[in-house]
Amino acid sequence: MLYDPSSYANINDVQTTHLHLDLTVDFTKKVLSGSVTLDLVAVVSDVSNVILDTRHVDVRSVHYGTNTSLKFSLDPDDERFGSALRIALPSSLQTGTKFKLTIGYQTTSACTAVQWLEPSQTVGKKFPYLFTQCQAIHARSLVPCQDSPSLKVTYSATIRSHYRALMSAIGTGESEAGDGYKVYTFEQKTKIPSYLLALAAGNLVGRQIGPRSTVWTEPEVIESAAWEFADTEKFVATGENLLTPYEWRKYDLLVLPPSFPYGGMENPCLTYVTPTLLAGDRSLVDVVAHEISHSWTGNLVTNANWEHMWLNEGWTVFVERKIVGRVEGEAYKQFRSIIGWRELEDSIKQFGSSNPLTALTPNLKGVDPDDSFSSVPYEKGFNFLYYIEHIVGGPKYFEPYMKAHVENFAGKSITTDDWKAFLFSFMENNYGAEKRAVLEKIDWEAWLHAPGLPPVRNEFDQTLAKACSELAERWDAARNKTTFEEFSPDDVKNFSSLQKVVFIQRLSEYPPLPQNAIRELDRLYQLTSIVNSEIRFRWQELCLLAEYEPIFPHVVKFVTEQGRMKFVRPLYRLLNRCKNGSELAKKTFREHRSFYHPIAAGMISKDIL
Known part of the structure; x- marks a missing residue:
């Protein structure tokens, strides 16, 4: 039933x-x-x-x-x-x-699925625009x-x-x-769940970027989008090598106007992506690898209901990082996993570690699935699969199982019990009773049903994270100084964009820095002026934690020029908590509420009003 x-x-x-x-x-x-x-x-x-x-x-x-x-x-x-x-x-x-x-x-x-944009809300400012967003129950x-x-x-x-x-x-x-x-x-012609229905209409042009991919945008951003997503076919082909042949015939991308509330949405044949990915250096295209991975985990093999969302999202993060590891290298994959763990910690802190919605398979009876949305099914789910892969002997045992999982459940909607039964069956039938015995030792209750962080913390390679942590530690140690001669722009000269993100994340784990240290950080590393949305978000978050008021106008600018919930919800919450920021947060949201997608507007309203 x-x-x-x-x-x-x-x-x-x-x-x-x-x-x-x-x-x-x-x-x-x-x-x-x-x-x-x-x-x-x-x-x-x-x-x-x-x-x-x-x-x-x-x-x-x-x-x-x-x-x-x-x-x-x-x-x-x-x-x-x-x-x-x-x-x-x-x-x-x-x-x-x-x-x-x-x-x-x-x-x-x-209607919460449909957003109508005035010409003024588009890039070109001349034509209206429509897009739908149906996940989870819209x-x-x-x-x-x-x-x-x-x-x-x-x-x-x-x-x-x-x-x-x-x-x-x-x-x-x-x-x-x-x-x-x-x-x-x-x-x-391929069966899909209702949440993958999608329609967009507007002044759109397309540019072919691969043998089965076209990127669609407003004409004003087609060149930058085509350049940014030029490696799309590489990701699709890598997914095919890891799993099964790509079933959906084409993989197009639609770069939506800035009010789109998510990083991406895996609609078959037409992935939606946020324009906040247009960093100019291809540093944020992991989101595309994630949405491509959904072509198998989520779109082909689907969660039976939203209590099992991790079967979509945890699996997809796991596949995404497999793809990224093959394309960018294992150290980069490990680095992304470290960042993901921090995002999981942030979500659990926001919900509260005893909140039942932080369980991997929460009870959603009477709960709007949107209210349970967080990085928990993504990152807790990823960490669970990473842990299982490790204890059964590594990729040589687990990757054949991944392919078999997709082959066995393609076209079906499954529960966690379905997934678990096939995992046990595959491991025992292909590798013997020894692997089954390993699986039986897992604390299934804690992983699947207990709230809070996972019962096991996986170890990830710290090669790319080490320099970030060391620099953050130096700044924490210097927090009470009046001058900062030991720091210079060369500190981050060789950092990648992701390393800058992790450096700022590490800093935010310490007590808030004094105002003069924040000023010096910005003077030396020019963080306020960086356009990369991930760095911009983490920097503004760090400043708001320190109640650094010079950042307030930059926060207002960022939350009103794009509507991605990953960015706008935490920034609104933090601004609202600042001693002199609460009224500014509420005023900004009320004035710009119509800019946001209905899903985002509803969530921000719950956060700060």
């Missing part, structure tokens, strides 16, 4: 097999209007109704087959999960009965559906728009439709 605490849909009675969208993008009214046709099948006998997930969509009609109108009702809205759409079928259906429902609807201004505010990752569907779409439309699917045609509209058609 399928279980999803985040869905109202009666997924154990009827299941969707295909979804067809027929929508018009109205930039003037800021609505998507049209219909969705669901192909469904009864999986038990005597099915008399269909229950779908919705959230702030205006349902106009429901038809059975071609023209039989059906009665429907919407339950009262729940701010976490939306409203159940209850549809009475014309007669009870028996097991195996296939049927179609066509639902006429349009989106509303409250597909229901784009389309009435069974919004659960436990089910996967193929889909097709017909989209009418004045501006180029792109989707998480293969484009199959475009034609003129009159009144300035073009018709774009799409088809996704």
